[in-house]
Amino acid sequence: MKRFTPPEQWQPSSLQSGAFLHLNTLFKIDEQISWPTPQWFAPYLNAINENNLPIRFIDDAKIDFGDRYYEQVIFETGEVPTRTENWHDLFGGFIWCLFPKTKALINQRHVQDIAEYGLQQRTKHRNALTLFDECGVVLAISENKWKQWLCDHQWKTAFVEHKNEWGKTIQPFMFGHANYEMLTKPYIGLTGKALFVFVPDEIFCKDLAAQYQYLDQALYEMIKIDNCLADNKQLSPLPLLGVPGWHDENTDEAFYNNTDYFRPKRRTRA
Incomplete structure (x- = not known):
């Protein structure tokens, strides 16, 4: 059973340091007045996973994980489980936009490693x-x-x-x-x-x-x-x-x- 994570208040003031300069320059994230939705990324996203499927951000609550691991869902469907009003997943979305080839390769490497060694044994590579x-x-x-x-x-x-x-x-x-x-x-x-x-x-x-x-x-x-x-x-x-x-x-x-x-x-x- 998934643990419920309460929504956080949107605080663009948290994005004012120089560490966020690239995101503010490329995405104007500091000018947002409310939480970006998973669909908000669509104009910035041009990523294809290593299974030749287009990457899409989907509300985490709408995805049927079954017995699949997070990375397996992305590889098999192209859908990236994205929690709404969540800093961690918001920033994960930006990295998919900025490093689409690298993110897709890392996703594939996870899936290959899981297929060979299973979920329980984490290798040095993973x-x-x-x-x-x-x-x-x-x-x-x-x-x-x-x-x-x-x-x-x-x-x-x-x-x-x-x-x-x-x-x-x-x-x-x-x-x-x-x-x-x-x-x-x-x-x-x-x-x-x-x-x-x-x-x-x-x-x-x-x-x-x-x-x-x-x-x-x-x-x-x-x-x-x-x-x-x-x-x-x-x-x-x-x-x-x-x-x-x-x-x-x-x-x-x-x-x-x-x-x-x-x-x-x-x-x-x-």
Whole structure:
């Protein structure tokens, strides 16, 4: 039996931080006066799943799950179960619009894994797919130094000393819809999982929609061909409130002195 989740009040004020800039730019979500319905996404959606069915958002209450898992319903029908007046599913809808090929591939990978190993045994691959789907942040970079700094937890180097380079040689793109949900009520400790995607410099000069289109194809190939989500080893912790422009308090360098949040890299003994 499904647990009833009471509707939340629509609060566009929750979407004012820089973390939601892309959604506000592309979808004008901060101008909505009430909760978008599942059908609201239709003009923005151009996704076909790996079973060659068009993706549609359907009220969760109208879907007969039977004994099928969420991902199986999407693969078999093209219908994405969408709870109304629910932040988590609302943001999930945006990610389908922005990364249609990657989302369809992740859906297929879940279904294939379930067919081989069943629902009870979660493999490293399926865990990585879920982690990226919920908490992933795509960091488009044109210089390797960003991966070195961030993977080594050199937070002040990346976030403070080179703050002015964000948007020029590095740009964050949210993939995890759970990240978005939690950022409506940000708290110290909020951490995503970064996946680095190398891009040519000219990508940062393209319009935002073209950047997403490029990254969607790049991610699709990284997952399908390079198998980058075979496990979670390529996912690196990213303190979301430290990303320049994503949280008002990080304009003060002292914000980064909290080493409980901006943790140094744990060194392993040789």
